Amino acid sequence: MPETYPRQGALDHLRLDARAVDDPGDAGVVMCARRFVGKVNLRGRPTKRFREAAGGALGFAPPVKPNTAAGAGGVSALWLGPDEWLIVTPPGREGEVIEGLRARLGGQHAAVTDVSEGRAVIGLAGPRAREVLMKGCPLDLHPRAFKAGDCAQSTLARALVIVHQTSDAPAYDVYVERSFADYLWRWLEDAATEYGLAVIRG
Amino acid sequence: MLEITCPWCGPRDETEFDYGGEAHIDRPKDPDKLTDEAWAEYLFMRKNPKGPHLERWMHACGCRRWFNVRRDTFTHEITAVYRMGEKPPGDGA
Numbered sequence: 001m002p003e004t005y006p007r008q009g010a011l012d013h014l015r016l017d018a019r020a021v022d023d024p025g026d027a028g029v030v031m032c033a034r035r036f037v038g039k040v041n042l043r044g045r046p047t048k049r050f051r052e053a054a055g056g057a058l059g060f061a062p063p064v065k066p067n068t069a070a071g072a073g074g075v076s077a078l079w080l081g082p083d084e085w086l087i088v089t090p091p092g093r094e095g096e097v098i099e100g101l102r103a104r105l106g107g108q109h110a111a112v113t114d115v116s117e118g119r120a121v122i123g124l125a126g127p128r129a130r131e132v133l134m135k136g137c138p139l140d141l142h143p144r145a146f147k148a149g150d151c152a153q154s155t156l157a158r159a160l161v162i163v164h165q166t167s168d169a170p171a172y173d174v175y176v177e178r179s180f181a182d183y184l185w186r187w188l189e190d191a192a193t194e195y196g197l198a199v200i201r202g
Numbered sequence: 203m204l205e206i207t208c209p210w211c212g213p214r215d216e217t218e219f220d221y222g223g224e225a226h227i228d229r230p231k232d233p234d235k236l237t238d239e240a241w242a243e244y245l246f247m248r249k250n251p252k253g254p255h256l257e258r259w260m261h262a263c264g265c266r267r268w269f270n271v272r273r274d275t276f277t278h279e280i281t282a283v284y285r286m287g288e289k290p291p292g293d294g295a
Contacts, residue, residue, distance in 0.1 A: 066210045066265070081265040082210060138215035152211065153264045154218060160263055 009035035010120035010181035020201045028128035028195030031188060032202040034121040034173065038094025040087040042077070042101065044110030053108065057100035058087065069151045069164055078151045078164055086115075086162065086175070119162075120181035122188065123202060125171035128195035133172065135191045139163065143170075157187040204278060208261045209269045209285045222258030224248045225270045226290075252276050256290055 011033040024030045044050045046064050055061035062077040062085045063070040069078045071088075075097060078086040089097050094116050101112045124132065130141050136157035140146060151164040161184070162175035176184045189197060204216040230236055230244055249255065255275050260268045272282035272290060282291050 066212075081267060084265075138217060140213075154214070155263050 007036065009033060010178045011035075011122075011185055014182070014185065016199055017201060019199045021198050022200075024126070024198035024200060026196065027126060027198035029124065029126040029132055029192035030129075030198050030200055031125075031185075031192065032123040032200045033185070034123050034202040036091035037116070037121045038087075038089035038091060038097065039114075039116045039119060039175075040089070040094055040098055040101070041080075041113040041115045042085045042087050042110070043083055043113075044105065044108060045083050050105070050108060050110060053104040054101060054110075057104040058097070062087075067150055067152045069149055076164075078162060080153060080162070118178060119175045120178050122174045122176065122181070122185060123171070124174055124188065125167070125169060126195070126198075127169075128192070129172060130170050131195065132188060132191045133163065133174075136187065137161075137163065143168070157184060157191075159184050159187075204273075204280070206259060206271065206280065207283050208264060208267070209283055210265045210267055211261060214261065214264060218261060218263035220260045220262040222260055222268060225256040225258045254281065 016033055042054065042062065046062065051061045058072070058075055058077065060070050060072040060077070063079050066079055069076050071077065074090045075093070076088045078088065080086055087097060094114055098112055098114055105112065133156065134141055137154055139152055139154045146152070146165060148165050148168045151162060153160070153162050155161065156163070156174065159176055159180040164173045164175070165171070166173055174184070205213050206216055206219055207213045227244070230240070233241065253274055253276060254272055256270060256272050258268055259271050260266065268286050270284050270286065270288070270290065271280055273280045284291060
C-alpha cells in the first residue's frame with residue numbers, strides 16, 4: 001500500500017463551496033466542480049475477447065461507436081479512440097475498477113492506467129449550458145448532432161477538453177487537463193454570467 | 203477554415219487537426235545501400251502540385267489518429283478521406 005498524500009481538488013483554491021447554493025432557482029447556467037472523480041485509461045484493440053473481458057469487469061462493454069459513452073452502476077466508459085477509452089468512476093472506486101480490469105484482461109495486449117489526477121471535471125448544466133459551450137467550442141452541439149450519451153474530444157476556449165453530455169436537459173461534464181482547470185472555470189464563469197450563473201456543490 | 207472529416211469522429215474544424223505533409227512516402231527498406239542522392243530524395247524531396255494532393259492529417263485535438271486526405275491545393279476542396287494503410291480511392295491524385 002503506497003503512502004497516501006493530502007489530496008486537493010484542482011479547483012479547491014477557488015473556495016466554490018462558500019458560493020454554492022442549494023437551490024439554483026431560475027439560473028440559466030449551473031456549474032459545479034466534481035472532485036476526485038476516478039478516471040482510468042483503457043487501451044486495447046476491441047476484439048470480441050477484449051470486449052468480453054472488459055465488459056465482464058465493468059458490467060457493460062466499452063462502446064465501439066466513435067464519440068459515444070456507455071455506462072452502468074455509476075461507472076461510464078467514454079470513447080476516446082478506436083482502441084482507447086476513459087473509464088469514469090465515482091470517487092474512490094477507481095481502485096476496484098482497475099483491479100477488475102487487470103484481472104480479466106490478464107494475458108491480453110491491453111493497458112489499464114489510473115489517470116484520475118490528470119484531469120479536473122466541471123459539471124455544466126441548466127437551460128443555457130449549451131450556449132455557454134458554443135461560445136468557445138467548435139463542436140456541433142445542436143441536439144440533432146450531439147445528445148445525451150455522446151462524448152467528444154475537442155477544444156473549449158483553446159483548452160483541450162472531453163465533453164460528455166449526460167442529459168438532454170442539457171447537462172455536460174467537461175474534462176479538462178488539471179493545469180487548465182482554473183483558467184477554464186474562470187472562462188466558463190465569465191461566459192455564463194449573462195445567463196445568470198449558480199454554483200452548486202459537486 | 204477547412205472542415206475536415208475525420209474517418210473516426212466525422213466533420214470537425216481545421217483547428218482540431220495537425221498537418222503531416224505528403225502521404226504514401228515509404229521508408230527505403232535498406233537505407234545503408236542508398237546513395238546520398240537517393241537518401242536525399244526520400245528525405246527532402248516532396249511534390250508541390252497545384253491541384254489534387256494526397257496528404258496526411260492528424261486529429262490532434264480529437265481521437266489523435268493519423269489519416270489520409272486528398273485535397274486540392276488550389277481550391278482547398280477535399281475529395282477523399284481514407285484511413286492509414288488504405289489505398290487512395292479511384293485513380294489517386
